[in-house]
Amino acid sequence: MRKTNQIVKEDVHRIVKDLGRLVENFRDKKILITGFKGFLGSNFTAFFHLLNQEILNNSLTVYCLDNSIVDLEDLTSPYTEGFTVVNGSGLNDLPVKDFNYIIHCAGIASPTFYRKYPLETISVNSIGYWEMLNNLDVSSLEGFLYFSTSEIYGDPDSKNIPTKEEYRGNVSCTGPRACYDESKRLGETISIAFHQEKGLPIKIVRPFNVYGPFMRLNDRRVIPDFVKFALEENVINILSDGTPTRAFCYSSDAINGFIRALLLGKPARPYNIGNGDSEISMLELANIISMNLGGTEIKYRESSEKNYLTDNPQRRCPVIGRAKTELNFKPAIHPSDGIQRVIEWYKETYFPNK
Numbered sequence: 001m002r003k004t005n006q007i008v009k010e011d012v013h014r015i016v017k018d019l020g021r022l023v024e025n026f027r028d029k030k031i032l033i034t035g036f037k038g039f040l041g042s043n044f045t046a047f048f049h050l051l052n053q054e055i056l057n058n059s060l061t062v063y064c065l066d067n068s069i070v071d072l073e074d075l076t077s078p079y080t081e082g083f084t085v086v087n088g089s090g091l092n093d094l095p096v097k098d099f100n101y102i103i104h105c106a107g108i109a110s111p112t113f114y115r116k117y118p119l120e121t122i123s124v125n126s127i128g129y130w131e132m133l134n135n136l137d138v139s140s141l142e143g144f145l146y147f148s149t150s151e152i153y154g155d156p157d158s159k160n161i162p163t164k165e166e167y168r169g170n171v172s173c174t175g176p177r178a179c180y181d182e183s184k185r186l187g188e189t190i191s192i193a194f195h196q197e198k199g200l201p202i203k204i205v206r207p208f209n210v211y212g213p214f215m216r217l218n219d220r221r222v223i224p225d226f227v228k229f230a231l232e233e234n235v236i237n238i239l240s241d242g243t244p245t246r247a248f249c250y251s252s253d254a255i256n257g258f259i260r261a262l263l264l265g266k267p268a269r270p271y272n273i274g275n276g277d278s279e280i281s282m283l284e285l286a287n288i289i290s291m292n293l294g295g296t297e298i299k300y301r302e303s304s305e306k307n308y309l310t311d312n313p314q315r316r317c318p319v320i321g322r323a324k325t326e327l328n329f330k331p332a333i334h335p336s337d338g339i340q341r342v343i344e345w346y347k348e349t350y351f352p353n354k
């Protein structure tokens, strides 16, 4: 079995190779990664750590910020060596405010956690975000990456799936997902207003169901959930009727798309980042995981969380023509390959003796 750090290294090398000379934009620069302990933040720290070591001669200065609100175990440490790591929520917690690039991953992304912390979820995407932009020293800012979400489309009608950026969404402002969906929508509006009024180079991405190494096993999103059931209880419990679909995008494809949006995207113009060719149902997902683990039994069960399926979209799939044309984004990893990689990562990280 490959070691987990080998999987992460291979992923970073694939991204670096595909980005080519674009990575030179980061030479001698200062970067802030917020939410660095989370799933995407951890992938970014791994990317910049290895890029710095192997290509940029450690010329990149990296600051990492997180308030640890999502109480998950810390897996990031091997990739933050040499970076300035700060426990906090805003710019006032940082020793400097003048960055060349900011990758703003802070947020509460897992439905289980944003239902548990609705006020904090709204705050980080709206008031906290506004304050951050308002207090930035923008004189040196070359790019700011804002993480919106595919959830801003809500539950689209069938003629708007696969979904283009122009679709305005079908979102409940009172349902259990509203704290996330509506505040992310406001976050996009804030991004556009700060660009229009103050000229901030804010790039907006709408990620569609990204998965991969560093998504914690107890994160409660579906891929770690199925793997956890399978490895701990020898059964995969599907908590719906198995028919809802998602287009899953492996993390190295997604990070590649995010970096492209940061460097090449037009400000205040949202880009869907996902893999439109990889839409599968929850049952198909369970089958792929089961096959990879030698035929784990699959069962249907109700969630213990009352609102687990309320406003849960039946289908979620992006049109990525804009990112393909304007960013030269080409997701390449099929779920069967990506899921095999992530299962190896989970086994090695959490169950080294299985």
Ligand SMILES: NC(=O)c1ccc[n+]([C@@H]2O[C@H](COP(=O)([O-])OP(=O)(O)OC[C@H]3O[C@@H](n4cnc5c(N)ncnc54)[C@H](O)[C@@H]3O)[C@@H](O)[C@H]2O)c1
Residues within 6 Å of the ligand: 034, 035, 036, 037, 038, 039, 040, 041, 065, 066, 067, 068, 069, 070, 088, 089, 090, 104, 105, 106, 107, 108, 109, 110, 124, 128, 147, 148, 149, 150, 206, 207, 208, 209, 210, 211
């Ligand atoms: N992973 C995906 O598939 C996906 C899809 C759509 C959108 N996004 C968005 O991308 C961003 C990163 O996603 P993720 O999957 O890494 O999320 P995550 O929940 O794994 O990590 C987010 C991190 O932000 C930190 N955080 C939360 N509030 C904070 C605050 N006020 N100050 C500082 N740190 C704070 C948390 O402690 C956590 O470590 C989020 O904004 C999320 O909404 C992710």
